[in-house]
Amino acid sequence: MIGQRELTIEDYKSILQRRKWLLIIPAVIFSVVAYTTALFLPSRYTSETVVLVEAPAVSSDLVRPIGGDTNQRLATMREEILSRTRLQQIIEKFNLYREDVGKHPMEELVARLRSSIDVSAVRPMDRTNASGLPGFTIDVMAGRPQLAQQICTEITSMFLQQNVIVTERKVNVTTDFIGRQLQEAKAKLDDQDAKLADFQRHYKGALPEEAQTNFSLLTGLASQLDAVTQSLNRAQQDKLFLESALSEQIAAAKLSQTGENPDILSRQLTALQERLASLRTQYTDDHPDVVKVKNEISQLQQRMEEQAAKAHAPKETDGRETAVDTPQAQQLRAQLHQIDVNIRERMGEQSRLQEEIRRVQAKLELTPSVAQQYKALTRDYQTALGIYNDLLKKQNDTAMSQDLERRQEGEQFRVLDPPSLPQSPTFPNRRVFAFGGLAGGLGFGLAIAFLLEAQDTTLRTDKDVEHLLKLPTLAMIPAIETARENSSNGSAMQIPDRKGEPINMNVGV
Numbered sequence: 200m201i202g203q204r205e206l207t208i209e210d211y212k213s214i215l216q217r218r219k220w221l222l223i224i225p226a227v228i229f230s231v232v233a234y235t236t237a238l239f240l241p242s243r244y245t246s247e248t249v250v251l252v253e254a255p256a257v258s259s260d261l262v263r264p265i266g267g268d269t270n271q272r273l274a275t276m277r278e279e280i281l282s283r284t285r286l287q288q289i290i291e292k293f294n295l296y297r298e299d300v301g302k303h304p305m306e307e308l309v310a311r312l313r314s315s316i317d318v319s320a321v322r323p324m325d326r327t328n329a330s331g332l333p334g335f336t337i338d339v340m341a342g343r344p345q346l347a348q349q350i351c352t353e354i355t356s357m358f359l360q361q362n363v364i365v366t367e368r369k370v371n372v373t374t375d376f377i378g379r380q381l382q383e384a385k386a387k388l389d390d391q392d393a394k395l396a397d398f399q400r401h402y403k404g405a406l407p408e409e410a411q412t413n414f415s416l417l418t419g420l421a422s423q424l425d426a427v428t429q430s431l432n433r434a435q436q437d438k439l440f441l442e443s444a445l446s447e448q449i450a451a452a453k454l455s456q457t458g459e460n461p462d463i464l465s466r467q468l469t470a471l472q473e474r475l476a477s478l479r480t481q482y483t484d485d486h487p488d489v490v491k492v493k494n495e496i497s498q499l500q501q502r503m504e505e506q507a508a509k510a511h512a513p514k515e516t517d518g519r520e521t522a523v524d525t526p527q528a529q530q531l532r533a534q535l536h537q538i539d540v541n542i543r544e545r546m547g548e549q550s551r552l553q554e555e556i557r558r559v560q561a562k563l564e565l566t567p568s569v570a571q572q573y574k575a576l577t578r579d580y581q582t583a584l585g586i587y588n589d590l591l592k593k594q595n596d597t598a599m600s601q602d603l604e605r606r607q608e609g610e611q612f613r614v615l616d617p618p619s620l621p622q623s624p625t626f627p628n629r630r631v632f633a634f635g636g637l638a639g640g641l642g643f644g645l646a647i648a649f650l651l652e653a654q655d656t657t658l659r660t661d662k663d664v665e666h667l668l669k670l671p672t673l674a675m676i677p678a679i680e681t682a683r684e685n686s687s688n689g690s691a692m693q694i695p696d697r698k699g700e701p702i703n704m705n706v707g708v
Contacts, residue, residue, distance in 0.1 A: 233636025
């Protein structure tokens, strides 16, 4: 009645009780057959070795290893060692598969040997350090213990040799590559250095770092130009005054033969007084120019007084003409000559300062465009310098790593346990075969029992009757069975009808 209603634990116990032989017999038969089969299978022996990956003697913080990721290197070496060429050499060396050579292609024999070799990495205890590889194991399975050990020894030796070859090759390739890159970087750096030096020579004085100096120089030149301009203006004023005084002096000298004209002397006095007033607005009374004008005023006033005195005295003539070039006139001409020299010097100094100011202003106007070009050249130079320094550091690191490998103080493969000589076969494991047969027999018996129960329509309990008739069971009358009926699969059962009277029903197979 499986599938007709929900089964309870009691139902399952009843099924196991009825079908126990269907479970026991297949389990025994399957386990015996599996164990017997294991006795006739050829024995296979496994030789195992453990290879440790020793860290470099010097910390990787001081000397960076060149070998790279050990997992990747191990995977590469595994593919190289288990290649067709290497495995074919092992087959020929140990004369493997003698009965199959010539009957099967070499690729099939190589694949058979490859399947009997297992290289597995030892996982680190610290899962966070996934890049570290503490070591790896090599398992080789063969038909004889000594053969398995010999092949395992050969494979292990290949790994050790290949690790040395791969490491040396990487060191040499890395050294050559960095050397070439360093030469190219040095050539680029020299080229950038030459461009920068030529640019600095061509735009000397207009470079960005010289802008502040040019500003200071321009301020100083402007101050000097202002001072020279003021001095030139004063010299020109003095020249005009001396020229006026010389003209008056010559005129006065010409009139001295007949007497000096009081009007001329008065005009000269007025001019000197105006000049004195003008000088006092700029200088103090102790200034040499002020003192000089005061003395000239005093002399002119004294001459006017003498002229006034002579005007009242009788005139005397000796018939000789008075010389016009008086000492005062000569002195004025000498002063005029000196002032002309000073004016020429001041004008030359003014022109020089103006030219210098124009030159500095041109440099300042050129500074922004020069700064842009200089920044680009400097950036390229710094980039080339950074690349060169980085490659130089890598070259030094590579040289130290190369020396470390040469001293055999870098990362090394070391055989922790030599290849073992197996004492018992790894395959077949007869105990495992027996337990596997037992499990298979139990599964087969359970499947047969399930199929029989699914096809069985016998009503065995009151729940089966209620599920079938959809009526409640009022009473159960146990069947009286004979010995023959007891050995059969069926049983007699009475069930009530709708009026409550018992009806005899024979239920069985």
